[in-house]
Each structure stands twice: as structure tokens, then as C-alpha cells.
Amino acid sequence: MWSLLALVVLAITVVVAMNWAPDQPVQKLQDRWATAPSRFVSVNGMQVHVRDEGWAQDPVPVLLIHGTSSSLHTWERWAKDLKADHRVISFDLPGFGLTGPAPDNDYSIAAYLRFVQNLMDTLGVKKAIIAGNSLGGEIAWRFAAEMPLRVEKLILLDASGYDFKPQSVPVGFQIARIPILAWPMDFLLPKSTMEDSVRDVYGNPDKVTPELIERYTAMTVRAGNRAALRKRLRQLQAGEQAALIKDVRVPTLILWGGKDKLIPPEYAERFHQDIAGSKLIMFDELGHVPQEENPVVTLAAVKIFIQ
Template sequence: MEYPHYKGHKLINGNDLYYEYYKNESSSRTVVLIHGFLSSTFSFRRLVPLLQEEYNVLSVDLPPFGNSGKSTQFVYSYENMAKSVIALTQQLGIEQFILIGHSMGGQISLNIAYMQPELVEKAILLCSSGYLERSKQSLILLSHLPFFHLFVKRHLAKSGVLKNLQNVVYRQELIDEEMFHGYMKPFLEEQIFKGLTRLLRDREGDLPENVLQKIETPCLLIWGEQDKVVPLHIGKRLKKDLKNAKLVVLQETGHLVPEERPEEVFSHIKEFIEGA
């Protein structure tokens, strides 16, 4: 069945926020998808068709990724990104929602749940970032150099899109041309590297234990057993620190769970959302 699908931009906190909104008139629930580092709404392309059969779905490109703005005046902190997502939902008239955050998007989801818990019915964290400290002061100081963004570009070019995909996917046969070009596309635009420089500078550390322990939002943690980027022990630690959390581990799965196991991930999400 075809559902109304809106693509749009909103100017929020001085930056352009791109979103895709799938409306399901038979559902009163909305899930908000927040992608990870070096990614975009593209990473949820296999999960969205399953979710939209049951719920309204809002997928957001976090600045400076995807089709969102790359303003060098924007504060690329997790707190500000979380506030920007909240502002977007308010502009779209969404009063309450369920968060689904992958990797860095999981950390931003936790920020939202901590800042405005009344907005978040439940949260699903897919291989969520956790316990990362802020960048070293020396690196933050270097980021102020006028041409530092070129060092960022060179560093990312050195690792390469293919190598990064091989690191985040357990089943290597899943890497095809569509996936490769989808993850490479954002980095063909020069301005993104200036935004990444600001992100490196503005990103505060992940939420510490004492803050995580204050979050009461029901959380489902879905992890790939072979995740090399955010290892399973991070998921186990988050489960311990979050008051109301359940952990599901997917075997023979890496970091990119929405790409690798969309049907299984959806099944766990639906069971969690519909459960008491």
C-alpha cells in the first residue's frame, strides 16, 4: 500500500533540517528515526517500508549530513542536535513520539529522552554510541585552523567508503553498488567537511552514568553481536545504567543493523512498541 510521503526542509536553529515524513492515517503513533555518524536517512531505507505499514514515520538528516545544511555557524553539539529534532517535531505538529536512533543517533535519542521525557513514549537504540568522551583539547584547538577541514577530508578519503562499509557490515555480500553510492554521496560536497570540523569541536562527551541513570523512558537496545564500531559490551553497560531497558542481541550481525537485519529489527521494534 502507498502512503503519503513528504520530503521537506525546515530552518531550525539557524540551519536547514531535511526530513522525510511518511503518514499512516490509521495510526496515532509516530516513530522518529535518527541516523548515525557519517550517515543519513539512507541508512533506514530497508526499515522505513516496514515501519510505515504500522506507524507514521519521520526520518531526519542531522546536520551536517545528508541533505541537511552544513552551516559553519551551527553548534554541532548533541544537545543542539537533540533540540533541533524536538523543534522539527513541534513544527510538524507531533506531540509525542517513539525514538529510533542508530549509533550516534542513539546518543542523541538519549539526550532527547533526558531533556524532555514527556515527549518520548519509548526509545529504541540500535547499536547506540555510549560513554565516548569529548575530543582531546589539542584536537579541538587544531580544529580552529582555517584549513583544518582539508585534514578531515584527507583522513576520511584515506579510510574510504568501501573500507568503512566493510567495517560496519558483518555479511560482506550485502555491500552492493546502491549501498556504496548511497553512503558515498554526502561526501561529494565540499561543505560537509567544514561541518564535520565543527562537529569535532562542538561534540560534548556522551551522557555519563549519573545522567543515564536518571532516564526512565522504556528503552529497547538492539545490538549486533559482531559490532566492531560500538562493541556489545557498550550495550550491556547501557542496559545496566538505564533504569528501564531490555537488550536484544542479533547473531552474525555487525554495526549496521537496519541494513543487515531489517525484518528482525522491525519485529523486535513492533513487539516493544505494542507491549505494555
């Protein structure tokens, strides 16, 4: 009996040792993930990770908003190209990336709208072309519906907003929803869990590289982000304001991955129907993060739309 118990304890010890990944302070991650032109801007009591690039005098900058558990890095290829002709602003939302958790633990869409408004004010942006992916897409269209005078054009990439029914949910999101796993989740992060989660949002999982897994892992273990994700998911009310989508009156481009299993393509059609005059482009081979999976082809459509 004692031998069996010893083996169990040994097995648990080995598993914990192999998957040990406690929170990391933001200062430890900055050298690798906040290189120039990154800077930190004070907004709503947070030090927000921002990249503000390109034509500084641009009267209508391009504002890029990432999705759940992502970061401004998802837009790097877009920003590199767009900054030749535009001012391009990307940033880490509260609860994600290097910005980290919100002091008030409010991760409602209303709180994110106030945050984006205050960030724009801080950066001196009166009006912007706003693009958003997933959660960032919901923030973008809600902003356009409620503050249309501050939005020149809108670009939605696999946006949330309806009470959608996923075909598949990344395993990391599934774990974050289970209260009993909350404490272990703050200290353990199996490499396979992160890899499976990222592969799940790509149309072609073979495009997921070790470098990509390293980045998503670093953003996950930023101090406070795992707890913030749990709080965000508890505050999630899918489809609560879907009726407002019809209030969007700015020119809108909808880009969608035909292989998106998290928010399937049928919801792209609903956005297209509900937003008058919108244009929809479906990328049959891409998944939930088309701007990251194939920045070249997605950006080509965007440049035509905004220029």
C-alpha cells in the same frame, strides 16, 4: 633529477585525478536522493531533509535518528514497513545527509537536542517513539532523559553515550581527525576509503554493495558535510553525560550488533544495566548499523516492542 621530478609530479597528478571528488551542491543531489516522499522543512535556519510517511493522524509517531556520516536513507526499509500502521518521520541531522552544515557550526549533543525538539514542534509532534543509531542513539536517550514527557518509548541501536573504546574505527573518521589532511579531504575521496569505511561498520562486509557506496559517497560530498564532520569530531566529548543514562525512565529496547567494532557489545550490556526495565536483544552476526544490514530481523523485534 628532472626526470624523477617529472615522474613524481605525474604520479601526484594521476592520484589526484583518480580521487577527485569536490563538494557538490545539494540541488545537484536532490533528483537522485530526495525523491518522494522527501521534502525540505525550515528548522533552525536550515532546510532540513525530511520524510514524513504513513498514518498522518497517528498521535504518537515513530521518529528515526541516524548516526554520524549517515542519512535518513539508513531507515528506508524500516519506514517502508512501519508506515502501514504508523506515522514515520526520518530526517537528516545537521552536518549530514542533504540537510548539510549548521549555520552556527554547533554540533554538540545539546544543539542536536534543541534541533530535534524544534523539528518535532515544526511537524506538530507532541510525543514520539524515538529510535536512534550510534550518534542518533545518544541524541535519543539524552532526549528521553531530559524531556521524558515527549517520549513514549525509546529504541537504541548501537548507541553512543559512554566513553567507549573502539576495536576499529572507520578510516574516513580517522582521516577527518587529522588537521593536515583537512584541505585535501574537501576535494579528494578515494573510492577505497569510502568502501573500507562502510565495510568496517557491517558485521558481514560482503553485504556492502556498490549502490550503498554510491549513497554514502553522495552524502559525504554534499557541500559542507566534510567540514562539518571535522567540527563534529572536534566537539565530541565521549561519555560527558553518561551519568544521565540512569535517568531514562521510558520503556526502552536496546538492539545491538554482536560484531560491532566501533561501539563493542559490552556497551550494550552497560545500557541494559543502567536503564531500569530495559530489554536487550543482541544480533550476533550484525555490525554497527543493524537496521541497515538486516532490516527484517531488527524490525521484527521493534514491531513487537511498539505494538
